[in-house]
Amino acid sequence: MGRSPCCDKTKVKRGPWSQEEDAILRSFVERFGNAGNWIALPQKAGLKRCGKSCRLRWLNYLRPELRHGGFTDEEDNLILSLYGEIGSKWSVIASRLPGRTDNDVKNYWNTKLKKRYLASTREGKPTSPAPPPTSEDDDSAAAADSQSQDDEEPPPPTPPALANLEDTDDVVDTGAAIHDDVTLLLKSEQLYVELMGLIEQQ
DNA sequence: AACTGCCCCAACCGCACAGTG
DNA sequence: GCACTGTGCGGTTGGGGCAGT
Numbered sequence: 001m002g003r004s005p006c007c008d009k010t011k012v013k014r015g016p017w018s019q020e021e022d023a024i025l026r027s028f029v030e031r032f033g034n035a036g037n038w039i040a041l042p043q044k045a046g047l048k049r050c051g052k053s054c055r056l057r058w059l060n061y062l063r064p065e066l067r068h069g070g071f072t073d074e075e076d077n078l079i080l081s082l083y084g085e086i087g088s089k090w091s092v093i094a095s096r097l098p099g100r101t102d103n104d105v106k107n108y109w110n111t112k113l114k115k116r117y118l119a120s121t122r123e124g125k126p127t128s129p130a131p132p133p134t135s136e137d138d139d140s141a142a143a144a145d146s147q148s149q150d151d152e153e154p155p156p157p158t159p160p161a162l163a164n165l166e167d168t169d170d171v172v173d174t175g176a177a178i179h180d181d182v183t184l185l186l187k188s189e190q191l192y193v194e195l196m197g198l199i200e201q202q
Numbered sequence: 203a204a205c206t207g208c209c210c211c212a213a214c215c216g217c218a219c220a221g222t223g
Numbered sequence: 224g225c226a227c228t229g230t231g232c233g234g235t236t237g238g239g240g241c242a243g244t
Contacts, residue, residue: 091233112209
């Protein structure tokens with residue numbers, strides 16, 4: 001079918017993100033949001049990454065409000081009951097779990113909860129020990145949370161947080177990679193200055 | 203101590219939807 | 224109304240780490 005790929009895969013870096021790339025992306029998004037669109041962002045930020053990849057990295061890993069680490073029993077129960085109701089609508093389920101992403105929930109489901117769910121359905125028992133979430137009191141907190149989160153949307157550009165860029169002293173990498181990262185940092189700073197100039201002009 | 207298999211999670215892929223000219 | 228572009232989403236994969244043998 002006809003859709004052209006979102007970026008030229010031969011010209012973008014792929015695979016795990018380095019700390020420097022994270023720092024550049026975080027600092028850029030905190031200042032400018034997605035700067036109009038995600039596709040153009042890597043160019044503006046001086047990252048050799050696909051826009052989709054940048055978006056995913058920000059949404060799933062870099063956002064400040066994210067919680068990483070173990071899911072609580074309450075979260076388990078909520079996921080199980082929501083899955084029972086709506087199936088694999090991970091984004092909807094994640095929106096009910098403040099600080100969790102759809103990728104988080106999906107991974108957690110695939111690695112842990114799926115087995116539990118299948119086991120319980122095989123036994124013919126209701127999946128979730130928790131009462132199904134109603135739109136009222138019991139999950140009103142979660143609902144309110146997700147609601148307020150929905151309203152907050154992408155993080156507002158916060159005051160310049162240059163510190164983020166500078167705490168890259170724990171670079172543990174080898175020659176070429178370090179050189180690449182330093183070049184990226186410099187380029188990013190340069191572009192930042194240019195962007196600030198443009199913004200001021202407007 | 204070495205090997206193997208499993209688990210977990212970050213990242214990628216491709217499709218569908220929404221917005222815009 | 225149509226075509227094009229950007230975004231969102233769900234499914235899948237690859238690799239590192241850990242536990243068991």
